[in-house]
Amino acid sequence: xxxxxxxxxxxxxxxxxxxxxxxxxxxxxxxxxxxxxxxxxxxxxxxxxxxxxxxxxxxxxxxxxxxxxxxxxxxxxxxxxxxxxxxxxxxxxxxxxxxxxxxxxxxxxxxxxxxxxxxxxxxxxxxxxxxxxxxxxxxxxxxxxxxxxxxxxxxxxxxxxxxxxxxxxxxxxxxxxxxxxxxxxxxxxxxxxxxxxxxxxxxxxxxxxxxx
Numbered sequence: 001x002x003x004x005x006x007x008x009x010x011x012x013x014x015x016x017x018x019x020x021x022x023x024x025x026x027x028x029x030x031x032x033x034x035x036x037x038x039x040x041x042x043x044x045x046x047x048x049x050x051x052x053x054x055x056x057x058x059x060x061x062x063x064x065x066x067x068x069x070x071x072x073x074x075x076x077x078x079x080x081x082x083x084x085x086x087x088x089x090x091x092x093x094x095x096x097x098x099x100x101x102x103x104x105x106x107x108x109x110x111x112x113x114x115x116x117x118x119x120x121x122x123x124x125x126x127x128x129x130x131x132x133x134x135x136x137x138x139x140x141x142x143x144x145x146x147x148x149x150x151x152x153x154x155x156x157x158x159x160x161x162x163x164x165x166x167x168x169x170x171x172x173x174x175x176x177x178x179x180x181x182x183x184x185x186x187x188x189x190x191x192x193x194x195x196x197x198x199x200x201x202x203x204x205x206x207x208x209x210x211x212x
Contacts, residue, residue, distance in 0.1 A: 019171025092122030
């Protein structure tokens, strides 16, 4: 059971790293809503805006003029939190691999337990920061969408949640799952080991008494 949990933690951790970094650098946190005119597919990311023209079959992207220009607070907060999540997820995955049971780098049980605790803390940080970024961005897109719909302009491109945001949601769930498994392995197994050491002397006394 311990080997399966360890492997599941590595899988969830790898998915969290890949999903967090991919969602940060892909350009589809928003996409045309189904109610808008679908002559082209228009996506908005955290760093640029891209358009796929269905007639010309060309994918073009416009990078924001400057990252130092004033941007909506929601975009700035989402960027900062997702960058923090990406860095923390890479560090957490490295600690997870170093503390992996079948990885020969760390054979000391105490050091492996410390790495598991550090992994759990970092993945909890990834989960919390990514959750904050997702909630902040979802609220921003919701109010923008409601405002654009209220204008009732024919052909006006209204946006809804894109695949990059849902990728971030999946990565957040993977990070939290890996954090919970790492916490279980570092804390619950320590309690079991303590119970085993307490039972050891009592069993030895029973065997001595039987021989006497």
